[in-house]
Amino acid sequence: MDLNWSAEDLAFRDEVRTFLDTKLTDDLRGAGRLMTSVYAEHEASMAWQAILHERGWAAPAWPVEHGGCDWTLPQHYIFSRECQLAGAPSLSPMGIRMVSHAIMKFGTKEQKDFFLPGILTGEVFFCQGYSEPESGSDLASLQMAAVEDGDDLILTGSKIWTTHAIEANWMFALVRTTRSERKQLGITFILLEMTTPGIEVHPLVMTSGEEVQAQVFFDGVRVPKANILGKIDDGWTVAKYLLEFERGGSVTAPALQVMAEEIGAAAAQQPGPSGGRLIDDPAFARKLADARIRTEVLEILEFRTLTIVAQGGNPGPASSMLKIISTELSQALTELALEAAGARGRVYQPHATRPGGPIAEFEPPADDYLSGEPWQAVAPLRYFNDRAGSIYAGSNEIQRNILAKAALGL
Amino acid sequence: MDFNLTGEQELLRDGLTKFLAARYDLAESRSAAKTGPGWQPEIWRAFADELGILGATFPEDIGGIGGGPIELMVIAEALGHALVIEPYVGTVVVAGGLLVRAGTEAAHALLEQIAAGTAVVALADGPGITARADGDGWVLSGSAAVVTDAPLATHLLIAADTGRGTGLFLTEFDAAAPPAGLTVHGYRTIDDRRAADLELDDVRLAAPLVGDATAELDRARDEAAAAVCAEAVGGMRKVLADTVEYCKQRQQFGQPIGSFQALQHRMVDMYMEVEQAVAAVYLAILNLEADPDVRARSVSAAKAVVGRAARFVGQNAVQLHGGMGMTEELAIGHYFKRLTAVQYEFGSTDYHLSRYATISRPGA
Numbered sequence: 188m189d190l191n192w193s194a195e196d197l198a199f200r201d202e203v204r205t206f207l208d209t210k211l212t213d214d215l216r217g218a219g220r221l222m223t224s225v226y227a228e229h230e231a232s233m234a235w236q237a238i239l240h241e242r243g244w245a246a247p248a249w250p251v252e253h254g255g256c257d258w259t260l261p262q263h264y265i266f267s268r269e270c271q272l273a274g275a276p277s278l279s280p281m282g283i284r285m286v287s288h289a290i291m292k293f294g295t296k297e298q299k300d301f302f303l304p305g306i307l308t309g310e311v312f313f314c315q316g317y318s319e320p321e322s323g324s325d326l327a328s329l330q331m332a333a334v335e336d337g338d339d340l341i342l343t344g345s346k347i348w349t350t351h352a353i354e355a356n357w358m359f360a361l362v363r364t365t366r367s368e369r370k371q372l373g374i375t376f377i378l379l380e381m382t383t384p385g386i387e388v389h390p391l392v393m394t395s396g397e398e399v400q401a402q403v404f405f406d407g408v409r410v411p412k413a414n415i416l417g418k419i420d421d422g423w424t425v426a427k428y429l430l431e432f433e434r435g436g437s438v439t440a441p442a443l444q445v446m447a448e449e450i451g452a453a454a455a456q457q458p459g460p461s462g463g464r465l466i467d468d469p470a471f472a473r474k475l476a477d478a479r480i481r482t483e484v485l486e487i488l489e490f491r492t493l494t495i496v497a498q499g500g501n502p503g504p505a506s507s508m509l510k511i512i513s514t515e516l517s518q519a520l521t522e523l524a525l526e527a528a529g530a531r532g533r534v535y536q537p538h539a540t541r542p543g544g545p546i547a548e549f550e551p552p553a554d555d556y557l558s559g560e561p562w563q564a565v566a567p568l569r570y571f572n573d574r575a576g577s578i579y580a581g582s583n584e585i586q587r588n589i590l591a592k593a594a595l596g597l
Numbered sequence: 598m599d600f601n602l603t604g605e606q607e608l609l610r611d612g613l614t615k616f617l618a619a620r621y622d623l624a625e626s627r628s629a630a631k632t633g634p635g636w637q638p639e640i641w642r643a644f645a646d647e648l649g650i651l652g653a654t655f656p657e658d659i660g661g662i663g664g665g666p667i668e669l670m671v672i673a674e675a676l677g678h679a680l681v682i683e684p685y686v687g688t689v690v691v692a693g694g695l696l697v698r699a700g701t702e703a704a705h706a707l708l709e710q711i712a713a714g715t716a717v718v719a720l721a722d723g724p725g726i727t728a729r730a731d732g733d734g735w736v737l738s739g740s741a742a743v744v745t746d747a748p749l750a751t752h753l754l755i756a757a758d759t760g761r762g763t764g765l766f767l768t769e770f771d772a773a774a775p776p777a778g779l780t781v782h783g784y785r786t787i788d789d790r791r792a793a794d795l796e797l798d799d800v801r802l803a804a805p806l807v808g809d810a811t812a813e814l815d816r817a818r819d820e821a822a823a824a825v826c827a828e829a830v831g832g833m834r835k836v837l838a839d840t841v842e843y844c845k846q847r848q849q850f851g852q853p854i855g856s857f858q859a860l861q862h863r864m865v866d867m868y869m870e871v872e873q874a875v876a877a878v879y880l881a882i883l884n885l886e887a888d889p890d891v892r893a894r895s896v897s898a899a900k901a902v903v904g905r906a907a908r909f910v911g912q913n914a915v916q917l918h919g920g921m922g923m924t925e926e927l928a929i930g931h932y933f934k935r936l937t938a939v940q941y942e943f944g945s946t947d948y949h950l951s952r953y954a955t956i957s958r959p960g961a
Contacts, residue, residue, distance in 0.1 A: 325849035394930040460948035530743040548631040
């Protein structure tokens with residue numbers, strides 16, 4: 188047992204640091220630092236992806252033959268950690284971290300040759316079409332109809348909570364090709380172009396004012412069967428593989444540690460509720476200490492999961508546990524940041540932030556006036572958006588159900 | 598011991614509730630907040646002319662109805678239930694309370710205007726403003742951040758350190774044409790109100806309304822905190838009812854999600870938080886006219902309980918609504934933002950916990 192990195196790991200860390208020091212411009216760091224959710228400003232995110240791609244680091248987890256990196260697991264962790272510590276904007280997970288792995292496993296040669304290079308360069312930008320208005324936690328009940336017609340499927344229905352539907356030029360979606368007793372059967376995994384006639388994107392305005400998610404309507408949308416990934420009616424197998432692939436791969440603790448450090452630094456400059464500095468207020472100091480301790484413990488849990496995966500093992504229900512712990516910890520931190528922002532945290536000033544999408548019904552002040560500091564403008568928006576953490580990617584209630592069964596045998 | 602409203606208080610509550618249900622539309626109010634003037638002046642006039650609630654807590658000799666803390670609670674809770682953004686607490690509770698106790702002719706004249714719905718008054722206070730006598734007037738300098746309702750105000754009350762206490766100054770005001778030396782940076786708040794940062798650079802004003810208003814300001818802040826607690830209770834009742842209704846309707850896994858025990862228990866916890874918040878509001882309201890220490894202790898207790906409840910109820914209402922709770926499409930998202938803001942208004946939850954600890958310390 189050893190918590191220390193090896194000499195090779197440390198050398199690799201220095202290499203990554205040097206790269207980040209030179210390539211991460213002030214503008215890109217700003218986009219990372221002023222993010223209002225897990226989604227960075229789209230343009231900055233794509234610009235950063237291009238820089239990473241140039242170095243061959245856009246998709247390190249991919250197999251080397253497709254453009255990935257021949258790294259050890261600790262190196263993967265170090266790379267994620269250093270990017271988060273440096274405040275790099277996040278990349279969209281839909282292509283690089285998600286659908287690409289299903290394409291590698293289930294895709295035809297044509298599909299691999301077209302999609303994988305495009306995803307790396309950003310020319311192919313995917314959004315995800317899973318949830319429907321009536322199918323959220325109960326995803327397998329999805330109803331969007333896909334009717335066979337010669338070489339095509341004709342899609343009618345709607346998808347919701349589609350992140351970056353406006354920016355994306357492709358969608359991976361689950362559609363219903365056959366109705367059967369077992370709802371998991373008869374689902375098909377399909378890749379479709381967002382410019383196909385019959386698709387309409389209606390942005391959803393979130394409580395933060397941002398339009399990052401959308402509802403996407405399909406009215407007789409014709410998609411070639413050649414775009415099916417895997418077998419028709421067998422899309423659940425592909426979707427499950429994707430879910431399993433995500434297991435154990437996430438690195439969240441460093442970003443949370445950065446958040447905690449930034450809150451501490453801000454609180455050293457802020458007045459406390461009863462005079463003095465906020466950081467010296469015992470109640471605040473204890474809450475921040477508690478959150479920081481949880482980030483340290485989470486990091487060990489993430490290390491442990493990684494080593495299990497590295498030895499070819501299955502992390503099992505740990506992924507559900509890590510999802511709950513990291514999203515609830517993130518919510519505790521965004522709550523603390525809002526507390527630290529004090530009265531300024533009530534001011535709505537998205538113009539001082541770098542949100543993940545357009546802002547509805549807001550005119551920035553003519554003189555660009557900012558009440559307080561940029562982090563105080565970020566705090567309320569981040570707090571609102573972060574409530575999604577316990578809802579998306581399988582709500583934390585669903586994750587607890589999984590744990591009750593898989594970890595405790597209940 | 599009696600927790601019943603009088604017949605008149607019930608009429609006040611029912612009349613206001615009915616008015617708001619018929620005339621206060623959430624979408625219209627949000628559009629006034631976001632792309633309009635920031636409020637609905639015609640609603641404010643109706644509060645004065647049709648309902649008489651703006652003067653309901655003022656003494657009868659200045660055009661009021663002579664109501665007390667109970668009337669205040671009844672009004673604030675109804676306004677909170679309908680998510681009213683118009684400046685009731687700032688103008689009627691904070692400014693109204695300060696003006697009643699100032700007792701001067703100018704104060705009385707302004708109170709009559711408030712009761713008639715023709716004046717909106719914002720209070721600029723905080724540690725940042727100083728005042729010095731200069732000839733027959735006074736000169737004020739400094740700054741105040743996040744002054745609620747200032748962009749809508751016809752008058753400003755400014756609390757400034759005179760070197761011999763906190764003077765309370767009054768001036769007519771128009772955010773579009775502020776007095777010389779006063780810079781106004783107006784904006785919308787996260788809960789769709791209007792507020793502004795004020796910078797004062799040698800602003801000349803007449804003699805203060807009250808030479809040292811320290812005690813009056815303490816009382817005004819306590820009354821405002823109690824009013825905001827009652828408002829939050831109104832909001833939480835609405836959010837809880839909406840959440841229960843949603844969980845009965847929303848089907849997943851072939852049954853209403855409200856049939857899952859984990860969610861039932863969560864909603865029961867929300868319900869108990871609301872009930873404790875209701876009780877805490879009684880504690881504050883029924884002690885508003887007590888000695889300053891008892892008043893402060895009761896208000897801090899209430900604000901701490903309501904702050905915790907607002908957080909729990911708001912967050913879980915969003916959670917149980919799933920993605921829909923994160924949008925501007927349902928009422929829940931708008932209420933969540935208000936329930937977030939109330940945790941920080943007139944003293945945060947931590948501030949009130951700490952003030953309670955100080956007041957209730959043995960031997961204090």
